[in-house]
Amino acid sequence: MSREQLISMTRNLIAHGAADTMEYADDIVRVPASTYTDPALFELEKRNIFRRLPLMVAPSCELPEPGDYKAMDICGVPLLLARQRDGAAAAFLNMCSHRGNPVVADGTGNASRFTCGYHGWTFKNDGDLVGVASAKDFGAVDKAALCLKRFPVHESAGLIWATLDLDSKLSIADYLCGYDDLLSAFGFDGWTLFARRTLSGPNWKTAYDGYLDFYHLPVLHKDTFGADFYNRANYFFWGPHQRLSAPSKMATRVGSDVEEDLSLLGDSEIPDDALLSGVWTIFPHISIASFYGGGQRGAMISQLFPGGSVGESFTTQYYVMENQPETEADIKSAHEQFDFLEVVVRDEDYATGKRQHEALQSGMLKEVLFGKNERGGQVFHEWAAKLANANDEELLEIFAAEQREAAE
Ligand code: FES
Numbered sequence: 116m117s118r119e120q121l122i123s124m125t126r127n128l129i130a131h132g133a134a135d136t137m138e139y140a141d142d143i144v145r146v147p148a149s150t151y152t153d154p155a156l157f158e159l160e161k162r163n164i165f166r167r168l169p170l171m172v173a174p175s176c177e178l179p180e181p182g183d184y185k186a187m188d189i190c191g192v193p194l195l196l197a198r199q200r201d202g203a204a205a206a207f208l209n210m211c212s213h214r215g216n217p218v219v220a221d222g223t224g225n226a227s228r229f230t231c232g233y234h235g236w237t238f239k240n241d242g243d244l245v246g247v248a249s250a251k252d253f254g255a256v257d258k259a260a261l262c263l264k265r266f267p268v269h270e271s272a273g274l275i276w277a278t279l280d281l282d283s284k285l286s287i288a289d290y291l292c293g294y295d296d297l298l299s300a301f302g303f304d305g306w307t308l309f310a311r312r313t314l315s316g317p318n319w320k321t322a323y324d325g326y327l328d329f330y331h332l333p334v335l336h337k338d339t340f341g342a343d344f345y346n347r348a349n350y351f352f353w354g355p356h357q358r359l360s361a362p363s364k365m366a367t368r369v370g371s372d373v374e375e376d377l378s379l380l381g382d383s384e385i386p387d388d389a390l391l392s393g394v395w396t397i398f399p400h401i402s403i404a405s406f407y408g409g410g411q412r413g414a415m416i417s418q419l420f421p422g423g424s425v426g427e428s429f430t431t432q433y434y435v436m437e438n439q440p441e442t443e444a445d446i447k448s449a450h451e452q453f454d455f456l457e458v459v460v461r462d463e464d465y466a467t468g469k470r471q472h473e474a475l476q477s478g479m480l481k482e483v484l485f486g487k488n489e490r491g492g493q494v495f496h497e498w499a500a501k502l503a504n505a506n507d508e509e510l511l512e513i514f515a516a517e518q519r520e521a522a523e
């Protein structure tokens with residue numbers, strides 16, 4: 116099923132590539148400039164998007180073994196992810212049920228239990244409260260009622276999602292609209308984490324815009340990707356999640372320099388790299404793109420979060436690889452690939468985004484434009500506004516409608 120969809124997208128790209136065309140949006144779209152600068156809207160987005168929708172919180176390979184954990188703050192919510200004994204991922208509110216201190220500091224590690232650093236209460240990594248310090252002095256408590264609180268969690272396609280709303284009724288699978296089936300073609304569930312770093316960026320939507328068009332590639336990235344880079348993309352949608360890829364009938368296989376004419380290949384001969392080309396974004400904050408370095412397939416997974424104020428965000432870049440590179444030369448080349456992408460994003464995309472944000476803060480430009488060739492940004496802003504403004508019932512109905520549409 117998912118391979119069929121990948122092939123039909125690839126055929127679409129080949130046909131447009133051969134005809135030297137692309138699919139356009141109906142019209143140019145205007146977005147109020149305040150969308151990027153309004154602190155009240157920013158608070159609404161943190162509450163109704165980041166603290167209410169499923170977020171891709173970690174690639175599975177960041178927590179490969181039972182006992183592996185990661186603690187992080189997302190928009191003020193302390194999250195603790197822990198790989199259980201049976202291999203399942205669990206997501207907890209990282210707050211001790213005694214008085215709320217996080218039971219483990221932000222970061223990653225491996226532990227079968229967490230002992231709170233304030234008064235010493237101890238929790239197993241499945242969230243159970245197993246030890247109340249000086250229990251007799253404290254007084255009798257119902258330990259079963261004082262476990263760590265669990266967030267909804269979902270793991271598929273080698274990625275882990277959690278919803279930072281303890282009462283969420285939105286099914287994470289429904290939210291994904293079948294998109295994770297397609298993402299599973301990357302094979303991330305068997306991959307490894309090579310390296311990870313976090314960069315600071317501008318307003319989260321200013322930063323995210325840059326992942327949603329190819330229009331800027333040969334201009335902003337002329338010194339890195341090159342001024343000849345193709346600037347057209349076709350867009351494919353699954354609910355708010357989208358893939359953009361350049362129409363092309365040519366492709367190069369991993370480890371080869373030879374361009375092949377895809378229009379001459381049968382469905383079973385189309386290489387995986389062509390099927391997965393372009394940028395895959397997961398609303399509201401993830402972008403995935405394939406790269407090669409270290410002698411094998413790799414991908415950059417960029418995970419974006421709003422920062423402390425409307426003009427700030429931070430992005431964790433995970434460089435995942437099919438296998439860990441082993442030789443010195445391969446390790447060096449994987450680092451070079453990863454470092455190159457840091458330079459592109461930090462010094463070109465985000466440096467521009469920060470200047471753009473400062474200028475928009477002047478309030479002197481009332482609206483910004485998304486062309487017919489920038490359908491990704493058009494659709495992203497439409498979804499961001501729709502989901503930020505929906506109440507909880509409307510949110511469920513939006514994704515129920517997506518399910519009904521997909522079933523038709
Ligand atoms: S807050 Fe954790 S033991 Fe007191």
Ligand SMILES: [Fe+2]
Nearest residue numbers: 325331336464
């Ligand atoms: Fe860019």
